[in-house]
Amino acid sequence: MIVLENLTKVFGSGDAETVVLKNLNFSVAEREIFAVVGQSGAGKSTLAQCVNLLERPSSGSVIVNGENLSALTEDELRNARRRIGTIFQSDGLFSRRTAAQNVALPLEYLGVTKVEIQRRVNELLERVGLSSRAHYYPHQLSGGQRQRVGIARALALRPSVLLSDEATSGLDPESTRSIVNLLKELRNDLGLSILFITHEMETVREVADSVAKLDKGHIVESGVLIDLLRDPNSELGGALRxxxxxxxxxxxxxxxxxxxxxxxxxxxxxxxxxxxxxxxxxxxxxxxxxxxxxxxxxxxxxxxxxxxxxxxxxxxxxxxxxxxxxxxxxxxxxxxxxxxxxxxxx
Missing domain, CATH: 3.30.70.260 (ACT domain)
Structure with missing residues (x-):
């Protein structure tokens, strides 16, 4: 479960101060996919970086499964980050590593045995439907396949939370549907809490349980997806329909x-x-x-x-x-x- 309490992020100080996120409050329950939508410049990328603590919030809290990550020391935070898997807009794969070797990377970093790494990598590639592509390099894979490898790598350390930062951006419709269906399967099978950050309204309709609109650093509207779609007075619902x-x-x-x-x-x-x-x-x-x-x-x-x-x-x-x-x-x-x-x- 993810809970954001009064999350604020400020860059600079004095006359150069820029408030990018201000007093964000929302939660993502277990087995829920919560989408955050917004135009370029709304603060979505900064939100993603604050949730996985690549950027520390200026104030407020990021709470994962009851633990306030924003209050941890750097050493404590390194361990806590293992509970958050991140899928990036660009797949972030290493070009000189095969699909299997890319998935193995976080396990190698932790010093997991080779036998256990092999077992886990095989399990994950099968989960994302790429067992037959284990020894392919990124340039030999389609965009959707590379993103699936990225998802497998994000799951390597058995996180309870998955952060998807524009993961379907730039993919063709068929690949997007494939990734959306995979995320929903993972949500159901593994009990994940998924924060899905995107600007693609059609994708939100396909994947989300709940949705919030981020505008100039503020959450201006949020709710359960079906309720927003059925609310004739909802600006967000109108944009989603x-x-x-x-x-x-x-x-x-x-x-x-x-x-x-x-x-x-x-x-x-x-x-x-x-x-x-x-x-x-x-x-x-x-x-x-x-x-x-x-x-x-x-x-x-x-x-x-x-x-x-x-x-x-x-x-x-x-x-x-x-x-x-x-x-x-x-x-x-x-x-x-x-x-x-x-x-x-x-």
Whole structure:
């Protein structure tokens, strides 16, 4: 388990002082994958370095399995770091070492016997599906395969925590899915706590249980992934949901965004909505997905001759959130009817 308490990192001092991370608070439970997203410059790389104590926090605590790593001496910290496996954006493999030799490196550093190293390396390469590539050098492996070797090496010392710092960045979609599936398997099989730092929203939807957005050193929003995806008022949830491609409306139609707010949305909601409003519903676009058996997503519909408050009320009855979409087809802003607008339309 990882717990961050009021984690702050400051570089420089006086007029040159730069606060990169400020009062970060979150936890990653056992068997949880917690994603942190943010644009370049948000502080993600510094966060990763503070979690594994390559950079000491200026204040606050990094607690792993109940032990405050930020309070340890350098000697104590060297031992504590063994409980944190790190997967880097660049695989970090040594070009003159084979896959097996790269995985063996941390074990050699600790003075583990050759017999035990061989056994552990074989076990790890089999775990990541690369037994047949044990004697290949990095240049003979694909990007996804090199990253798998990096994961095997990160697991060599049997850590309880895995830190993934942009591990899928630059990989093709197939390799990314492969790495994501492997991390989920490791989480389940080994009971790992995984902190997954990335800027790739689509990957977050595939891998994370919970997610937080880092912006200019602050956590500005966080929550359980499925809850964010179903929250029409969540900026992070909106960024995580796949975008919609919309067909044009007919003359006189208003456009509405309907967002799933529950798993209880009936499959025939279009028919039910049309019947309850006594108006045809034009489906302009939809993107409904399944997250481990839980549906989420959104649709855009065109309606005519219907009062706004009736749309909002009937959609809510179907466990959908309804918002008006701007008239401009390229307008991405969704307009919630104001009280005054509802009064005028009644």
């Amino acid at each position: 796949p975008s919609l491609s919309l067909a044009p409306t007919q003359d006189g139609e208003t456009r509405w965004q309907l967002t799933y707010t529950s798993e209880d949305v009936p499959s025939d909601w279009v028919h039910i909505l049309s019947t309850s409003l006594s108006s045809p519903v034009s489906l302009l676009g939809a993107n409904i997905e399944n997250l481990e058996g839980k549906l989420y997503g959104q649709a855009a519909v065109g309606l005519s001759g219907v009062k706004d408050q009736d749309v909002v009320r009937e959609a809510a009855r179907l466990k959908l959130s309804a918002r008006r979409i701007g008239l401009d087809h390229s307008d991405a802003a969704f307009l919630t009817p104001s009280v005054e607008e509802l009064r005028k339309s009644s």
